[in-house]
Amino acid sequence: MSVIAVEGLTKRFGTRTVVDNVSLTVEDGEIVGFLGPNGSGKTTTIRMLCGLLTPDAGSGTCLGYDVRQQSWKIKQAVGYMTQRFSFYEDLTIAENLDFVARLYELRPRQEHVQRTLDDLGLTHRKDQLAGTLSGGWKQRLALAACVMHHPRLLLLDEPTAGVDPKARREFWDQVHTLAGKGVTVLVSTHYMDEAERCHRIVYISAGKVIARGTVDEVVANSGLVTYVVRGGDLHALQAKLDGLAGIEQVAPFGTTLHVVGADIDKLEAAIEPYRHDPAHTWSRGETSLEDVFIQLMGGKDRP
Numbered sequence: 001m002s003v004i005a006v007e008g009l010t011k012r013f014g015t016r017t018v019v020d021n022v023s024l025t026v027e028d029g030e031i032v033g034f035l036g037p038n039g040s041g042k043t044t045t046i047r048m049l050c051g052l053l054t055p056d057a058g059s060g061t062c063l064g065y066d067v068r069q070q071s072w073k074i075k076q077a078v079g080y081m082t083q084r085f086s087f088y089e090d091l092t093i094a095e096n097l098d099f100v101a102r103l104y105e106l107r108p109r110q111e112h113v114q115r116t117l118d119d120l121g122l123t124h125r126k127d128q129l130a131g132t133l134s135g136g137w138k139q140r141l142a143l144a145a146c147v148m149h150h151p152r153l154l155l156l157d158e159p160t161a162g163v164d165p166k167a168r169r170e171f172w173d174q175v176h177t178l179a180g181k182g183v184t185v186l187v188s189t190h191y192m193d194e195a196e197r198c199h200r201i202v203y204i205s206a207g208k209v210i211a212r213g214t215v216d217e218v219v220a221n222s223g224l225v226t227y228v229v230r231g232g233d234l235h236a237l238q239a240k241l242d243g244l245a246g247i248e249q250v251a252p253f254g255t256t257l258h259v260v261g262a263d264i265d266k267l268e269a270a271i272e273p274y275r276h277d278p279a280h281t282w283s284r285g286e287t288s289l290e291d292v293f294i295q296l297m298g299g300k301d302r303p
């Protein structure tokens with residue numbers, strides 16, 4: 001049975017529909033990335049999945065429990081990491097973990113707290129105030145706390161926002177280790193490299209799922225074609241190409257320029273007058289996930 005299986009989830013705030021008919025299945029041990037622009041409904045969807053918000057329409061199960069009828073069961077069973085650091089900054093690390101252990105009625109409590117501190121390598125800092133931890137350590141502590149009760153499903157809402165690359169990599173290593181042990185993960189993120197670490201991604205925009213699959217599938221389904229230009233004064237070239245019919249995006253990537261189109265014939269017609277300038281070399285490149293997401297976000301038509 002799927003760990004998450006929901007259909008038609010919908011949530012309205014006042015007259016606005018912020019999650020619109022979202023269906024989602026996540027299988028045992030899968031790591032699924034949940035992507036989409038700010039305000040697209042990721043957090044709201046996650047909160048419906050973990051039983052904190054009641055959907056206005058739709059149905060389904062999470063860990064086998066009904067998302068409408070058994071929200072309290074789901075709340076107990078999942079590990080939910082909220083978008084913002086959810087600890088008491090003026091309690092110590094140990095006190096925070098003790099609080100979580102009480103919440104989940106873990107016994108013997110002290111043992112759970114001590115083991116978590118040992119696993120984290122934080123025993124010697126247990127009396128430090130949580131608010132004084134660095135960003136990376138805060139995330140590590142938050143993950144440790146949300147797996148303390150051994151949940152089979154983790155719902156992680158932008159767990160690595162603002163965390164440095166090394167700490168992010170360690171965090172993802174941990175997520176993969178947990179998945180290897182059979183834990184299922186749904187994780188929202190704005191980072192492309194993190195999307196690429198997921199087995200599968202789901203992309204939501206204005207409350208609707210508009211793309212899903214493996215990263216390769218999402219890139220292939222976009223139908224986008226990318227040319228990479230190298231050479232001198234790419235800035236001037238960018239200005240000339242920007243906005244031409246057939247060209248969806250022109251964006252600098254380091255010392256190259258990515259020129260992206262949705263229709264190869266139209267794209268090649270658009271770049272034809274510029275391709276023979278000896279100052280530049282043009283080659284077909286791989287379309288990046290970022291190119292696809294920019295396109296999904298509305299590309300050049302966005303104000």
Ligand SMILES: Nc1ncnc2c1ncn2[C@@H]1O[C@H](COP(=O)(O)OP(=O)(O)OP(=O)(O)O)[C@@H](O)[C@H]1O
Nearest residue numbers: 013014018036037038039040041042043044045083
């Ligand atoms: N309790 C609420 N009452 C009214 N509107 C809300 C409430 N919670 C969220 N919204 C609105 O619903 C929309 C979706 O918000 P949500 O937080 O789910 O987006 P998100 O995809 O998580 O965004 P971000 O990437 O910025 O975290 C936003 O426009 C937000 O302002």
Ligand SMILES: [Mg+2]
Nearest residue numbers: 042043083157
């Ligand atoms: Mg959010």
